[in-house]
Amino acid sequence: MKPPADVPIPPDLSRRYSRTSGGRAWLGSLQGLICGRLERWDLEVDLEPGQLPWNGHGGVVVPVTRKGVPAALKVAYPHDEARVERFALRLWDGQGAVRLLESDAGTCSMLLERLDAGCCLQQVPMETAVEVWGGLTRQLSLIPDQRPEWQEFHHVAARAEQWSDDLPADWEQLGRPFPRWLLEAALEVCQTRGAVGRRGGTDVLVNTDFHYLNILARPEGGFAAIDPQPMIGEAEFSVAPLLWNRIRDLPRSNPGRGLLDRCREFSAAAGLDAEVARQWSLAREVENALWYASRPLHDGDLARSLWVASTLAGRTLGGLPAAHDLPAPGK
Known part of the structure; x- marks a missing residue:
């Protein structure tokens, strides 16, 4: 697998988390967190040139593939709601909610099935x-x-x-x-x-x-x-x-x-x-x-x-x- 390139961070996510010292520290570590999960879970970034990953209020979601199968890598800012999300997804097991494929509590990261973001x-x-x-x-x-x-x-x-x-x-x-x-x-x-x-x-x-x-x-x-x-x-x-x-x-x-x-x-x-x-x-x-x-x-x-x-x-x-x-x- 080739070394992963830097994933662009959506500007509004950067603005939101640049307001506090904790947010700035997380932004500073975000590329490393993403690259670590790409390597650990054998993922390839699936972004077109110039395309930004998706993001919500509390994290970034990068479209990826694993062995050719589309998926989504979510890395969240550590907070209470993000820490318990994976437990609910395990219980639902893809029935009515996005399917959880992998998770890592230490980096607040999850690998999810790819849905249609549009x-x-x-x-x-x-x-x-x-x-x-x-x-x-x-x-x-x-x-x-x-x-x-x-x-x-x-x-x-x-x-x-x-x-x-x-x-x-x-x-x-x-x-x-x-x-x-x-x-x-x-x-x-x-x-x-x-x-x-x-x-x-x-x-x-x-x-x-x-x-x-x-x-x-x-x-x-x-x-x-x-x-x-x-x-x-x-x-x-x-x-x-x-x-x-x-x-x-x-x-x-x-x-x-x-x-x-x-x-x-x-x-x-x-x-x-x-x-x-x-x-x-x-x-x-x-x-x-x-x-x-x-x-x-x-x-x-x-x-x-x-x-x-x-x-x-x-x-x-x-x-x-x-x-x-x-x-x-x-x-």
């Missing part, structure tokens, strides 16, 4: 997205068993219990950035769903970042989840990202009603309880709103989270941009 649920009609997402959610909602991977995941109920303490403290510290009633609506969800989650016996493996961009087409047909953020708990916790993405696809005549209809439609397609999904989505967006309020240059994201959360609570806040003027996440 075809995700962001571009398909919403009716198709509902059907695909519902079917995949049914596949991914595994019931815990005795395999050791299950010990690696946090519980949704524990997250709710943590929010019960953190949300009011953050709300006060940030100068009460939205009305108290919306905070109290989220706290009620945390208290009720947290208690139910502890005693309900409905635990499954939950992909908590299961939105349109994280579902790619398989070349042979069908779709698969990528970049999971796995937890254990009620499957309804996974609906929220579908609501805060593709807001501009909601009906202009009544986007608020359209948001609630979307929650019901995706829930029904996956066999979930739409009311429980609404509750979890409300709490998750209030937590998102406080995160955005704590950081500069996120006014548009804060407005989007407040619109979604308050609309799900039944009292859309005034003073916010119209739904179709809200920015998409990451914009």
